[in-house]
Amino acid sequence: MVGMQEELPADFGPHAYESAAYDGASGADAVLAGLDPEQRAVATALHGPVCVLAGAGTGKTRAITHRIAYGVRSGVYQPQQVLAVTFTARAAGEMRGRLRQLGAEGVQARTFHSAALRQLQYFWPRAIGGEVPRLLERKVQLVAEAAGRSGLRVQRTELRDLTSEIEWAKVTQIVPDDYPAAVAKTSREAPRDPAEIAKVYATYEQTKRDRGVIDFEDVLLLTAAILEDRPEIAERVRAQYRHFTVDEYQDVSPLQQRLLDRWTEGGASLCVVGDASQTIYSFTGATPDYLLNFRTRHPEATVVKLVRDYRSTPQVVHLANGLLAKARGQAAQHRLELISQREAGPEPVYLEYTDEPTEAESTAARIKALLGQGVRASEIAVLFRTNGQSEVYEQALADLGVSYQLKGAERFFERPEVRDAVMLLRGAARAGDDPLTDGAPDLAGQTRAVLATRGFTPEPPAGSGTVRERWESLAALVRLAEEFAAARAKAGLPTDLAAYVTELDARAAAQHAPAVEGVTLASLHAAKGLEWDAVFLVGLTEGTLPIIYAKTDEQVEEERRLLYVGVTRARVHLTLSWALSRSPGGRASRKPTRFLDGLRPGSGSAGPRAKGGKGGVEYGAERPAGRKARGPVKCRVCDRTLTEAVERKLRRCESCPSSMDEALYDQLRGWRMAQAREQAVPAYVIFTDATLMAIAEDVPRSERELALIPGVGAMKLDKYGAAVLSLCAGEPPTDSTTDQADEASDVPFAVDDDPVDVPGEFDELA
Incomplete structure (x- = not known):
């Protein structure tokens, strides 16, 4: 035992706090300064069990960090005997920083996995013997191998879903043999036959044992098992940690609760913090039951409710409360009615659009206006239900020269x-x-043939969100091939696969620019725990929110809570929007989400637009300056409604005669090439071939006429308009673009490196 103590890490072991010297209650009362009555009640409740029910924006992190700091500075807690547990390394790091500022250095703030891994690494030699098995950081490759060994052919697009199912089974403590029954009992939609998944699950577990590796769920399982099987080790841990705080307790899984029970046995003080109305991770195994039943398990517990919202204006809080007022289920019975502590702000804005591109362009224009009013780009967010919705907003922001960063999602x-x-x-x-492309006469057909091997089909799949998102990505590549081929054919250029791949490489390279501050694009799940001055909630239609595969009442209610999380991310400005169709000219068959019924003006009990500046639904909302309103586009030759992207840009049918000025087109392409070289960007960043063709076919004589051509947005009009009009007038281009050469010609992009904040997903040691 003595020999082992000499090898203890600095933050673990009885000796760790012996050198700490604190001057009793000196300065302890200063920690309580600035807390409201409820936060102060949390901070002074030093002996557990304590349950803090904290609504969004009510300062829960402030309350629990001040509680820990007050306990340390008053001498009630020894800092190394305190363990604060949360779900992400980012949240743990923030908590450690706050504790340092409050004079509570030495307190451990970690994720569940990080805390368990340190204990496992320390006690493994004594409990099991030998080296700790290697930690498997990514399961996907081993899951793929297990599927193959199980005799199953699994497409790459299915691997993430299979991996997620295995993770769900492990955190809910379901063994492979019991998986099919558990799926049936919980009405869970498995990505494929449950018996097949159970077989892959069992093979995956056996493969890990054969390789001598463990995964992140094993870290929790093994640590809990050691504490259960070796009483002397459990006593060592309980002697070390006497005070536990668990943040985001509504997201705890059965496996995490099992480990927490082992940690706190023997009288350790426990404080839990959570909000059942923000339970949005049940698909990973999280459950609010432990939070909601805390008083039942601990009848002597002190319960404090935090409802003073310091984040959002009364207008935003009113909408958030209205969303939950219509909720059903156990979580709804424990909802917190928030009370805003901020001054009044603008009403939430509700916007209805004809199609998704129009929604994206208008959103980008509104963001541009906010930037002009002094709102920082980093204080603006566009939030959507699925990552597959990001591309159209990336493009709309890029068209206006607005930098952005993607969080919890990858760029296209x-x-x-x-x-x-x-x-x-x-x-x-x-x-x-x-042979894949044999028989496909054109580029689009060849592209479809190649992508069919990765799951592309002519019609979108009806399944889970992951499958649909991936199909959308492949469909975007097919549409791009169609547009590329049409434009190249008109210019007499090669339209083979090699040329298309070169175009794709150029597009991908153009996205890798220096990371700068930008508007955040994120899924609603990835936005949990964050906040911005202005939030745009987009794509709020039935089938998207609630998502189409939310079948049961509880699944639908979780979708409502997801929207609630989105609403409560906004401090001041909140815009909610939806589009009636996906594409311009499409059938307007979509409906706004049911969750806004009775809340948005004109829907149910909300009645007509209220007096006194209340928000209302705006139809045909504002669009980027100089853009022609979307809708049916007619051929300027035969008056037929156009549907293809290139035809709409040229404003004529592909088969109708062209009036293009060939000499002007060549001049425009030469000028564009010079600009691209000077600015070190791909030529299409200046203008696409289709846009140059449209200019050469319908030669503009003024800025107003140039602005009407698709592909010429406000930013490009300001930057290149004078030069293009000079060429159209038969004159040498002006030097206006040269003067702007030092400006950012390409849109600055930034990718957020933070991992997705999914409870139970171990990203790094805290």
């Missing part, structure tokens, strides 16, 4: 299915006579 060309697709297309282009 960074998505695994896109990288895989581009690799396959490159291989087919090199092969030349690839």
Whole structure:
């Protein structure tokens, strides 16, 4: 035992706090300064059990960090005997920083996995013997191997879903043999036959044992098992940690609760903090039951409710409360009615659009206006239900020169299915006579043939969100191939796979620019725990929110809570929008989400637009300056309604005669090439071929006429308009673009490196 103590890490072991010297209650009362009555009640409740029910924006982190600091500075807690547990390394790091500022250095703030891993590494030699098994940081490759060994052919797009199912089973403590019954009992939609998944699960576990590796769920399982099987080790841990605080307790899984029970046995003080109305991770195994039943398990517990909202204006809080007022289920019975502590602000704005591109462009224009009013880009967010919705907003912001960063989602060309697709297309282009593309006469057909091997089908799938998102990514590549081929054919340029792959490489390269401050694009799940001055909640239609595969009442209620999380991210400005159709000219068959019924003006009990500046639904909302309103576009030759992207840009049918000024087109392309070289960007960043063709076909004579051509947005009009009009007038281009050469010609992009904040997903040691 003595020998082992000499090897204890600095933050673990009885000796760790012996050198700490604190001057009793000196300065302790200063920690309580600035707390409201409820936060102060939390901070002074030093002996557990304590349950803090904290609504969004009510200062829960402030309350629990001040509680820990007050306990340390008053001498009630020894800092090394305190363990604060949360779900992400980012949250743990923030907590440690706050505790240091409050004079409570030495307190451990870690994720569940980080705390368990340190204990496992320390006690493994004594409890098991030998080296700790190697930690498997990524399961996907081993799951793929297990599927193969189980005799199953699994597409790459299914691997993430299979991996998620295995993780769910492990955190809910379901063994492979019991998995099919558990799926049936919980009405869970498995990505494929439960018996097949159970077989892969069992093979995966056996493969890990054969390789001598463990995964992140094993870290919790093994630590809990050691504490259960070895009483002397359990006593060592309980002697070390006497005070536990668990943040985001509504997201705890059965496996995490099992470990927490082992930690706190023997009289350790426990404080839990959570909000059942923010339970949005049940698909990972999280459950609010432990929070909601805490008083039942601990009848002597002190319960404090935090409802003073310091984040959002009364207008935003009113909408948030209204959302929960219509909720059902156990979590709804324990909802907290928030009370805003801020001054009044603008009413939430509700916007209805004809199609998704219009919604995205208008959102980008509103963001541009906020930037002009002094709101920082980093204080603005666009939040959507699925990552597949991001691309149209990336493009809309890029068109206006607004920098952005993606959080919890990958940029389009960074998505695994896109990288895989581009690799396959490159291989087919090199092969030349690839059998996959035999019989496909055009580029789009060849692209479809190649992508069919990765799950692309002519019609979208009806399944889970993951499958649909990946299909959308592949469909975008097919549409891009169609547009690229049409534009190249008109210019008399090659339209083969090699040329298309070169275009894809150029587009991908253009996205890798220096990381700068930008507007945040994020899924609603990834936005949990964050906040911004202005939030745009987009794509709020039935089938998207609630998501189409939310079948049961509880699944639908979780979707409502997801929208509640989105609403409560906003401090001041909140915009909620939806589009009636996906594409311009499409059938307006979509409906706004049911969750806004009775809340948005004109829907149910909300009645007409209220007096006194209340928000209302705006139809045909504002669009970027100089843009022609979307809708049915007619051919300027035969008056037929156009549907293809290139035809809409040219404003004529592909078969209708062209009036293009060939000499002007050549001049425009030469000028564009010079600009691209000078600014070190791909040529299409200046203008696409289709836009140059449209200019040469319908030669503009003024800025107003130039602005009407699709592809010429306000930013490009300001930057290149004078030069283009000079060329159209038969004059040399002006030097206006040269004067702007030092400006950022390409849109600055930034990728947030933080991992997705999914409870139970171990990202790094805290």
